Amino acid sequence: MTFDQFPPPAAPGPRIGLLGSYGGCNTGDEAILMCVLACLRAHRPDARLVVFSRNAEHTRTHQPNADEVVDWEGVPQKPVLDTLAGLDLLILGGGGILYDGEARRYLRIVRAAHERGVPTFAYAVGAGPLREADDREAVRTVLAEMTEVVVRDEESRLVLEEVGVDRDLTVTADPALLLTPEPFTEQMMRQEGLPLDTRLVGMSVREPGRAAEKLDEADYHALLADVADFLARRLDAHVVFVPMERQDVRHAHGVLSRMSAPDLGRILNNSYRPGQILGFMSHLDMVVGMRLHVVIFAALSGLPVLPLPYSGKVFDFARRTGAPALVGVAREQAGLLVAEVDRLWDEFPQRQQDLDRRVRGLKNLSRETCERCGALLDAIDGGAGRARPSEDADLPLLAPAPRQT
Structure with missing residues (x-):
């Protein structure tokens, strides 16, 4: 056999970088990363997926679809820039990363990619608030040079337009809407001390931020404790606080300590993957939450959900799911909050079909973002190695889940 009888070696797949708030700081951001990685893996099985992480060890352990992980904070910049230079595409996001104090840091990396001739794609990014001059300038100049910009919601589009971003902006939905649930077993429930024979209401609390600027922390916790007590009484339920970041635990304890019936409250103590938190929703009867991704997970699970006001x-x-959208949080509004909870519980059977229809529409938007990113990737390298599922095949969204811990 002569050498020319051997088939040529397969061309290496494209190298795709992902830059976002990744590294275990926030369960919602980790859910976004899982879904974007799974989208890329499904579209291009031959791709090498490189994650720029704030905690590379965490990402290597918890993101099975990542081929390579690079620390980008607090490290020498030459290895980061060398990695950028070898990419075929850099993806910014998704999630809320274009805001004061952070936008300029992410966009410094995007600008460096542009200087090295790397195409860039903003994948369902969230924007705002943007009041600081340096961040506004970075957003205005760098986004203008990106190959394509897709924003997560209408609020983000309006923020970017106000900053002066003058280009086409596509509005989509959060990538985590495509997350696949993992089992949250009865054994896991028992380990958390949660009852299996009573109603459970999930509650997500965080620092008040702009939602309660005029409340001191004690009054803020007391307001949410009133809501939690009402839920426990009205539904004959236990209230389970679902932390999505470390500081959420402190605020959950603050609310729990001010409940008149703290024995009816629990806080999830163990660390869980995003899919497990989504799976936990199957044990709940209702959710009241400030964290966006707790609200998203509840909607995905077909639960009545009251989003507490926090941000745009x-x-x-x-608004997009037809859920009640309250404005502002003040101590005197405890009655308004519990009235909305009461109304939501009573009216949800009539609302559920509409919620399910709206969620399906949002999931379709998330899939379109995946397809849009895939089309850009195909245009860059001609689509070599692209996966071509049959028309009626479902998009596989996740690699096999790691063993439960």
């Missing part, structure tokens, strides 16, 4: 992204998701 939560208002936007409430």
